Amino acid sequence: MDFTFTEEQEMLRETVRRFVEQEIPPEKAREIDERDEFPHELLQKLCDLGFMGINVPEEYGGQGGNVVDEMIFFEELAKRMPVLAWAAGNIILYGNHIIGTNGNEEQKREYLPKLVNGELKFAYALTEPNAGSDAANIRTKAVLKDGRYVITGSKIFITGAGIADIIVTNCRTGAPGTKGITVFLVDAKSKGYSARPIKMVGHKGSNTCEVHYDDVEVTPDMILGGEEFLDRGWYQMMRLLNKERLVLSSCALGIGQAAFEYALNYAKEREQFGQPIGRFQTIQHMLADMATELEAARRLAFYAAWKEINGMECVKETSMAKYYCSEVAKRAALHGVQILGGYGYTMEYDAQRFLRDVLILSIGGGTSQIQKNIIGRQLGL
Ligand SMILES: Cc1cc2nc3c(=O)[nH]c(=O)nc-3n(C[C@H](O)[C@H](O)[C@H](O)COP(=O)(O)OP(=O)(O)OC[C@H]3O[C@@H](n4cnc5c(N)ncnc54)[C@H](O)[C@@H]3O)c2cc1C
Structure with missing residues (x-):
């Protein structure tokens, strides 16, 4: 099977990464978290760069991308600043998708260009x-x-x-x-x-x-x-569900990956008993679990997305992705705190923020329990 991204998708990932590195240094993400302030300025920058048109047809001012493009965008953004991804989600998912899929022509012409350029925000x-x-x-x-x-x-x-x-x-x-x-x-x-x-x-x-x-x-x-x-x-809202689950899966993956990378770096640097803690098998195994589960979750999510963009039935797979990605990311964030020991429990290290941010992913957009109910029904139960 071919699991490669297109050249455009690799470029998209690179562009989002560059945006994140230039505009959202880790201190900025911490600052917004501490102040509990809506990231107006950063969201407008995303609009100015055209990111909010990712899934809007060109005739309404967007790039006409598919859900895989969206997932790449959301994963990279959530890795650094989940709340900004959440805010962008209100435009891309609850604005563009809802209007693009269900709006009449007048509504599409009225709202889509303004959602793309940041003139309008939806909730x-x-x-x-x-x-x-x-x-x-x-x-x-x-x-x-x-x-x-x-x-x-x-x-x-x-x-x-x-x-x-x-x-x-x-x-x-x-x-x-x-x-x-x-x-x-x-x-x-x-x-x-x-x-x-x-x-x-x-x-x-x-x-x-x-x-x-x-x-x-x-x-x-x-x-x-x-x-x-x-x-x-x-029935209009039902048409949103597969994409919503996939986008939320990517947000979870982004946070889980951030928690993993943060803990991995720490494990290489922190020394106890005269050696980096990453040399202890217990710590290695936690990191191995995190890496393996995140990889498996990512494959599942992109497999579900592949079915979605090819017009195949994928309710079971998108629910599996939403459930699995959010639970895996939650486990990764918990391991992350454990790997940092006492420092993981302080507000001075990011491990706690990954954990606080990840918890909503197994609740919003249908809880893990509801996703499992859906999977059960799809299994004929
Ligand atoms: C930060 C945040 C942002 C949100 N944003 C939005 C938003 O923008 N728009 C919006 O409309 N909503 C939003 N929500 C709401 C979110 O979608 C709901 O919280 C979620 O659907 C769960 O509903 P509930 O909180 O009432 O929990 P409940 O439905 O009361 O569930 C409580 C517990 O019971 C379990 N449960 C319930 N029914 C079943 C069942 N049939 N089988 C098994 N277990 C079950 C649940 O899994 C859960 O563990 C947001 C929530 C949060 C916390």
Whole structure:
């Protein structure tokens, strides 16, 4: 089997790496983490360099790349600064993909070029206090009144909801369950919309918020795809899932790889009993496990992506990738702390940040348990 990347993809990886080295020295990543500030400036630089058009067709101002390109981009970025990858994800995944896949022509022309150049930021609002894994149970409702939809309800854990311009909001418009959900593109400046940031363990600066819709009015043309998609939002969102899982797998891989490289360097330098700790078999074995599992996880993720870009059925593989990559990266980050001993437990070394940042990957975008449920169903159980 051919596992090589194209020349363009190798160049893309190189370009992202160069960006990271020039613009995000490790001190910068630490600073943003400590200040818990949204990385506006860095995100705009990514826009200025055209990265946000990675998956947007050329006619709307992008490069028309595929999910493998996205994965390369996200892996490299998350390796240095996961919160920036998270912020870019809100544009590439929840902006470009959602509009590109489900928007009507007018919406594509209106939003895609502005997402690419940084004029507009999106946030994706599905989760509610009583509907997390059980997302089809959302209750935020939109009711048609005098020609406008009036949205009332609350969302929780919405990344970037306090800085975004458009909130892609999943609402209940019809029957309970999957058949009565509509997706609205809500202007964050609308009267009755509010977002309160919640302090998170990791991904500091992500601006993850609790959101309230207090009689927020939207016109019917703000339904994703247009009025004919009333009550069909669930199926629109289903079209996002494979790509979402693959992108999140890459973010996990990036953090896991960073934790591994950090611990490897430490193990070569730190001496105890007159020799580098990397000479002790226990430390070697931890690093060998990290390297092996990360390699296996990466192969699985790119195999799933290969199926996706070739139009093959890959629900099982993308769920496996999301589950496995996030768990492997979590194990790598934990080993990383252990390899640094007491220093790993201080805030002065990056090992703790990798661990804090990686924990969300097995929760957001469908928990590891939910991914295993999906894999089980795909196995006919
Ligand atoms: C930092 C952060 C950013 C986020 N960003 C966004 C965002 O931008 N937009 C958005 O819409 N959401 C976002 N989320 C929400 C995220 O997608 C949910 O937290 C996630 O889907 C889990 O839902 P929950 O937290 O309500 O947990 P619950 O669903 O209550 O799950 C709790 C536990 O029960 C387990 N569980 C639940 N159901 C089952 C089952 N059927 N079988 C087995 N185990 C089960 C879960 O695996 C988990 O371990 C974000 C969350 C965080 C923490």
